[in-house]
Amino acid sequence: MEALENLMSRRSPNKLAEPAPSKEALDKAMAAAVRAPDHGKLKPWRFIVIDSEARSAFGDVMARCLKRQQPDANDEMLKRELEKAFRAPTIVVAVARIQPQHPKIPEVEQLLAAGAATQNFWLALHAQGYGVYWKTGAAAYDAQVKRELGLAESDQIVGFMYVGTIAAPAPDAKRPEAEGFVERWTRPAA
Ligand SMILES: Cc1cc2nc3c(=O)[nH]c(=O)nc-3n(C[C@H](O)[C@H](O)[C@H](O)COP(=O)(O)O)c2cc1C
Numbered sequence: 001m002e003a004l005e006n007l008m009s010r011r012s013p014n015k016l017a018e019p020a021p022s023k024e025a026l027d028k029a030m031a032a033a034v035r036a037p038d039h040g041k042l043k044p045w046r047f048i049v050i051d052s053e054a055r056s057a058f059g060d061v062m063a064r065c066l067k068r069q070q071p072d073a074n075d076e077m078l079k080r081e082l083e084k085a086f087r088a089p090t091i092v093v094a095v096a097r098i099q100p101q102h103p104k105i106p107e108v109e110q111l112l113a114a115g116a117a118t119q120n121f122w123l124a125l126h127a128q129g130y131g132v133y134w135k136t137g138a139a140a141y142d143a144q145v146k147r148e149l150g151l152a153e154s155d156q157i158v159g160f161m162y163v164g165t166i167a168a169p170a171p172d173a174k175r176p177e178a179e180g181f182v183e184r185w186t187r188p189a190a
Contacts, residue, residue, distance in 0.1 A: 006127045013131035014171060016164035020051060020089035025128045026163075032124035036117035042102070044110035045117040045158075048093040048149060050085075059085030061148045065139045088133070088162035093149060094118040096156040111156060118158050131166035134159045 021029070030047060038044070050058045059082035066073050066081045073081075085091065096114030098107050122132045139145045140157040151157070 011170035013166040015168035016088040017167035029124040033117040033121040038113045039109045040105040045114040046095040050091040055085040088164040090163045092161040094158040133162040
């Protein structure tokens with residue numbers, strides 16, 4: 001797909017299904033991810049792939065998180081949380097591996113680099129015909145979820161990237177126009 005067309009046509013599909021991206025397609029997406037801009041060459045990104053049966057354990061992690069955060073969550077809510085792990089054949093947890101108090105590179109720049117890598121990852125999968133949802137929610141900011149995923153306290157979860165074959169495309173929607181978000185600056189404000 002032509003590069004600009006790939007950018008302009010990216011959407012979050014309505015529904016994902018099997019098959020998962022081939023190993024080759026996923027490898028290409030990872031290769032694109034790690035070519036993101038990166039101040040100081042810190043490579044502040046990690047990608048954790050969760051697929052097949054591991055999704056069930058991931059669903060448990062998410063359900064336990066919901067229970068911690070909402071102790072009165074009922075069985076129906078917990079079941080729904082568990083099932084979310086199966087809404088795509090593959091989940092890739094995109095992580096910012098932050099070096100706290102780095103002498104030169106502020107943490108926000110490390111987080112931005114990991115965000116750019118995550119967007120590269122999505123666009124590379126889109127270019128290969130696969131669909132992706134980028135999800136966060138309370139679990140992305142939960143210390144115990146990070147521990148259970150094997151992450152350090154200083155790591156930040158950038159997104160739970162659900163990846164698969166598009167079973168139902170995104171509904172038609174008016175896409176944002178750049179007009180209104182762009183200003184031309186000429187001199188300092190008084
Ligand atoms: C950092 C980040 C976190 C997001 N978390 C969620 C989320 O938890 N749930 C959700 O429905 N959408 C979330 N989104 C937004 C969707 O991924 C999606 O991009 C948005 O709904 C716009 O739809 P589009 O991708 O079709 O343009 C998140 C986006 C970003 C950048």
